[in-house]
Amino acid sequence: MKKKKLKKQYKYGLVGRNIDYSFSKNYFTEKFSLFHFDNCEYLNFDLEKIEDFINVVKKTKGLKGLNVTIPYKEAIIPYLDKVSKNAIKIGAVNTITISKKGKLKGYNTDCFGFKKALKPLLKENHKKALILGTGGASKAVAFALRKLKIEYDFVSRNPSEFEYSYEELNADIFKEYQIIINTTPLGTFPNINECPSLDYSLFTKKHIAFDLVYNPEETTFLRKASENKAVIKNGYEMLVFQAEKAWLIWNK
Incomplete structure (x- = not known):
């Protein structure tokens, strides 16, 4: 009798800190189950510090791809062998491929995901956007807005001379920036009562409020x-x- 060839086992995972709530693990575990990818597994790599990333790559057998989340989307770049052109322009990585020789290449699929999610909401008046926050995710959002030819400015708790502070956001600014x-x-979750510190009475029916947070479904900001x-x-x-874009990159 011919010996049955075993399917190669592949591992994927998420690199971040405090990621028990992770969207990615649930999403990919369900996907693998639904499509009977029984040789695939998705793991959470909850790292106290980015230096621990090297051990993840060295010690995880069959590792084929990784997602990266807060707070490591920028800090992970020096650990990679190559970075895609878009991810270099953005300055943040959320997807990594691992070659057979163990070479790591970084990509950014956040910009693709954001652009695709925002596009159906856009109307004639949506010409300018305010981006609350200046972390890795904000960079992907800015890149997507450039692709959509939407002007934008950043809002920060510790603004540079080129950024707005939350205290500066008034009726005139809200008239100008409608995203x-x-x-x-x-x-x-679990800090569901928190929200960016701004005057919510300045929102109107002409505004789009987009929150990158998805848990809870309606954040205090959105409500x-x-x-x-x-x-x-x-x-x-x-x-x-x-996530689907990352899956395509891992399997191309």
Whole structure:
């Protein structure tokens, strides 16, 4: 009798800190189950510090691809052998491929996911955006807005001379910027009462409030914007789009 050839086992995973809540693990575990990819497994690599990343790569047999989340999307870049052109321009990586020779290449699929999720909401008046936060995710959002030919500015708790502070956001600014995007983790479960510190009465029905947070489904940021008639959207669809893009990159 011919010996049955065993399928090669592949591992994928998420690199981040405090990632028990992770979208990616649930999403890919369900995907593998649904499509009977019984030789694939998705793991969480919860790292206290980015230096521990080397051990993940060295000690995880069959590792084929990784996602990267807060707070390591920028810090991970020096550990990679190559970085895609877009990820270099963005300055943040959320997807990594591992070659047979163990070479690591970084990509950014957040920009693709955000652009695809925002596009259906856009109307004639949506010419300018405010990006709340200046971390790795904000860079992918800025890149996507450039592709959509939408002007943008950043809002920060510690603004540089080129950024707005939250205290500066007034009626005139809200009239000019009609897309407000939260890229901070404020409001993420379990801290669901937190939200960016701004005057929510400035939102109108002409505004889009987009929150990269997806858990809870309606964050305090979205609820308060919605109470003032803004069009709202959370980060779930963006995450699905970026995850599927990552899957294509891992398997091309």
